[in-house]
Amino acid sequence: MSHRLRWRKFVSNFMLTMTGVCAAISVAVLFFILGYLVYHGGASINWDFFTKLPAPVGEAGGGMANAILGSAKLLLLATLFGVPIGFFGAIYLAEFSGSKVAFVVRYAADLLNGVPSIVIGIFAYSVAVHPFKHFSTFAGGFALGVMMIPITLRSTEEFLLGVPRSLREGAMALGASKWKTISSVIVPAAYRGILTAILLAFARVAGETAPLLFTALGNRFWSNGWNEPTASLPVMIYNYALSPFEDWHRQAWAAGLVLLTLILIVNIVARAILSRGISVPRT
Amino acid sequence: MHASVRSAVSVNITPPVTTGAHRETAAPAEMRMTISKVNFWYGSKQTLFDISLGIATSKVTALIGPSGCGKSTLLRTLDRMHETVRHSRLEGEILLDGKNILDQDVTQLRRRVGMVFQRPNPFPKSIFENVAYGLRINGTKLPMAEAVEKSLRHAALWDEVKDHLHKSAYELSGGQQQRLCIARALAVEPEVLLLDEPCSALDPISTAKIEELLVQLKDLCTIVTVTHNMQQAARISDFTAFLLNGQVIEFSPTPHLFTTPSDPRTEAYITGRFG
Numbered sequence: 001m002s003h004r005l006r007w008r009k010f011v012s013n014f015m016l017t018m019t020g021v022c023a024a025i026s027v028a029v030l031f032f033i034l035g036y037l038v039y040h041g042g043a044s045i046n047w048d049f050f051t052k053l054p055a056p057v058g059e060a061g062g063g064m065a066n067a068i069l070g071s072a073k074l075l076l077l078a079t080l081f082g083v084p085i086g087f088f089g090a091i092y093l094a095e096f097s098g099s100k101v102a103f104v105v106r107y108a109a110d111l112l113n114g115v116p117s118i119v120i121g122i123f124a125y126s127v128a129v130h131p132f133k134h135f136s137t138f139a140g141g142f143a144l145g146v147m148m149i150p151i152t153l154r155s156t157e158e159f160l161l162g163v164p165r166s167l168r169e170g171a172m173a174l175g176a177s178k179w180k181t182i183s184s185v186i187v188p189a190a191y192r193g194i195l196t197a198i199l200l201a202f203a204r205v206a207g208e209t210a211p212l213l214f215t216a217l218g219n220r221f222w223s224n225g226w227n228e229p230t231a232s233l234p235v236m237i238y239n240y241a242l243s244p245f246e247d248w249h250r251q252a253w254a255a256g257l258v259l260l261t262l263i264l265i266v267n268i269v270a271r272a273i274l275s276r277g278i279s280v281p282r283t
Numbered sequence: 284m285h286a287s288v289r290s291a292v293s294v295n296i297t298p299p300v301t302t303g304a305h306r307e308t309a310a311p312a313e314m315r316m317t318i319s320k321v322n323f324w325y326g327s328k329q330t331l332f333d334i335s336l337g338i339a340t341s342k343v344t345a346l347i348g349p350s351g352c353g354k355s356t357l358l359r360t361l362d363r364m365h366e367t368v369r370h371s372r373l374e375g376e377i378l379l380d381g382k383n384i385l386d387q388d389v390t391q392l393r394r395r396v397g398m399v400f401q402r403p404n405p406f407p408k409s410i411f412e413n414v415a416y417g418l419r420i421n422g423t424k425l426p427m428a429e430a431v432e433k434s435l436r437h438a439a440l441w442d443e444v445k446d447h448l449h450k451s452a453y454e455l456s457g458g459q460q461q462r463l464c465i466a467r468a469l470a471v472e473p474e475v476l477l478l479d480e481p482c483s484a485l486d487p488i489s490t491a492k493i494e495e496l497l498v499q500l501k502d503l504c505t506i507v508t509v510t511h512n513m514q515q516a517a518r519i520s521d522f523t524a525f526l527l528n529g530q531v532i533e534f535s536p537t538p539h540l541f542t543t544p545s546d547p548r549t550e551a552y553i554t555g556r557f558g
Contacts, residue, residue, distance in 0.1 A: 166404035170464070173364060174417040174471060175394035184420065189407045278407045278451040 037260065041253025049254060054220050054236075060247045064255055066222050070137070070230035071206070071259070073223075074216060077141020078148055078205055083198055085145075086152025093153070094160035095182055106154070113150040120146055121211035129215055135229040140216025144205040151204060155197030159190040164280065192274050199270050203263045209234035233259045315340040315475055315505040316361065321375035323356060323529075325368065330356050332529045334375070338475070343497060343506040345520035345537065347513060349557065353529040354509045358477050361507065362396040363389050379475070394421060397468035397504075398477045402484045403460035405452035405467075410444050413452045413463055417471040430470060437503060438466035439496050458489025462496065469503065476500065478508040482515065494519050513553055517541050525549045 048063045055062025093102045124143030129135055163186050171181040187194070212218075216230050218239065223230035233255050240252035316338035323331035330353050338344050338361075346354040359365045360373055363384065377384045384392050394417075405413050414431045423430070431448070435441040440462040444455070452463055461481060468476060478497070482490040497506055497519050510516050516523050517537060524534040525546075533540060533549045544550040551557060 164404070166400060166402060167406060169364065169367065169398075169400060170404040170406065170467075171416070172367065173362060173393055173398035173400075174420065174467065175390045175392075176420050177390050180420050184416070185406050278409065278453065280407045281453050 034260065037253055037257040041250060041255070041257045044247075044250040044254035045257065049251070049258075053222065054231075058245075062251075064231070064233065064236055064251065064258075066219060067231040067233045067236040067255065068258065070216070070219070070223060071233045071262075073137055073226070073230060074140045074144055074212070074232055075202065075206055077138065077226075078144030079198075079202060081142060081145030082148025082201070082205075083152050086149045086201075087156055087194070087198075089149070089153045090156035090160060091182060091187075094157045095178070095186070106157070109150040109153050112146075113154070116210075117147060117208050118210040121214055124211060125214045134227075135215060135217035137216055137223060137226045137228065137230045140212045140230065140232065143211035143215045144208060147205050147208065147211065148201045151201035152198055155200070156190075156194045159193030159197065160186060162193070163189045167280070188277075189280050192277065192279055195270060195274060199267055202266065206263050207234055207259060209238050213238075313340040314338065315380065316507075317376075317378040318357075318361075319376045319378075321357070321360060321373065321377065323353075323360060323365070323374075324372040326370045330529050331360075334529075334531055336524055336531060336534055338505060338507055339522060340505050341501050342521040343501055343508065343519055345516035345523045346507065346509045346526060347511070347516045347523060347552075348526035349552065350511065352526040354526050355479055356529075357526065358479055358507060358509050359398075361475070361477055362393050362398050364393075364398060394471050395473055396475045396477060397471065397473035399461070399464050399468055399479065399481050401480045403457055403464050405455075405460050405463055408452065409449045410452050410455070410463060411448040414466050414470050417467060421471060434466040434470040435463075437469050437500065438462045439492065439499075440466055456489070458485050458492060461485060461489065461493060465493070465496065465500075469500075473504055475505045475507065478506065480509050480511060483511070490515075513541075525552060527552070 048061060049065075050063060050068065051065050052061075052063035053066055054064065089105070093105055097105070120143055124139055124146065128139035128142045132139075167185055167189055168181055171185040172178075176184065212232050212235050216232055216235070218235045219229045219231040237252045237255045237259075240248040240255070243249070314337040318334055318336045318338070321331055321334040322329065334357060336344075346357060348354050356365065360377060361384075365371050365373060366389070373385070379387075379392070379395065384396075406416060408416070411431055414434050415427050418425065418427065418430055432441060432445075435444060440459060443459060444463075447454075452460065455463060461484075465476075465481075481497075482493055485493070494515060497508065500506060508516075508520070520537045522534065523537045523540045525532045525540065525544075525548075527548055533544060533546045535545070540549065541553055544553060
């Protein structure tokens, strides 16, 4: 075997090993986090954790029922606010607008996507908290919703543009109007991708803490309504992790585990729904 | 020579009635569509020049010519699909049953003038829903199952798919998908069916099936097909128009065009000297 050939084989094997190791690391990080959460927080997960309010300072036990419900309410608001705007905006960009408008909107969306979440929080504070003189669930949902808009918009647009032109023509040739073509052929053809994008946006904001600090604030009790401050899992984690109490640290880990599990469940359920439809084969 | 050139220039709106052996194919035909003096531009590039043609009712009219001659463009003007391309411009008049299609509501027009594309383009839906699509968007009151069966039978696909109507359309073969697209177009009972090289992505057996089908469909609707396959045009069409560089060079009953072309360019093309 010539020197040159040996060298080539070495390079090939080296690169193969390296890519494999990198792939393994990316997966390992997830499992490491999961293992760490289970190890530190697993013991604190019990029935009380899901049903009880936080215990008073200094007392052991208690749960995070209010934070779990609070997070659910915030995410519901965020999805109701952010997803429709991102989704219909994407339809406009992909189907109706000229290339100049699309370029500007796309660029702005990318910038918005890059705005630090704490800045989004300040913005939400000045728009949805300051004028009303109180913190509220609405304000928190609004802040998270703003963060969902650009993610939904950009990825939905990509998936809409990926639908083959031939499908559009097929629908229009049957006498479908532009809107009918979009709603009955193009969106259904792209819906898997769109839903995946929405899930990613959802998972991304589910863990956001900074925008909630001065919008939904936090609450050690049940929230009195949508117009009142509410507890949420990320803010709870933040507060508990900074506390001096051993028990609270464990509960913070447990909250992290619950948050991750909830996101995972939403993902799995959505994927199960997705796998049932008919998708356009790749050509 | 001179005479033949002149006849090519003054292309008749009605196919010329020929003498002798070909007379029977050229019975005086009623015109479903009449194209007169159509000019077409993509941006500043003109691709159709002063086209005038008549599309005879319940006949198959074939448009042939080399790549880029404008045959697909001409076909797409007949249901105004050219409007989906930005910066396109059409001048002239296209009549459907005596009324200018350019003045009509485009969705109504496309219901009456169906189109089948070069590559099968079934929707990501079940076989049944693909055929039902046109009926649903037009808010039909017909019993859906019957209408779908009828269209699939017309497209000679029923026997192959009747047991799995609710499977994905993508599970069908290419030829079956194309017949499904024909069934989908037929479901709304169009008066005219346009086909843009419907067999170019298919194998010979599927092609033969579709050719056979088109000949049968004449009773149902008027057919205009674009093809780059001259044998195909000769086999299935009643009238053939030969296009070159955006102009109609010759338009006659098919047997006439293929046996005794009156223009030397037509003769050169059909004998395989270019294209």
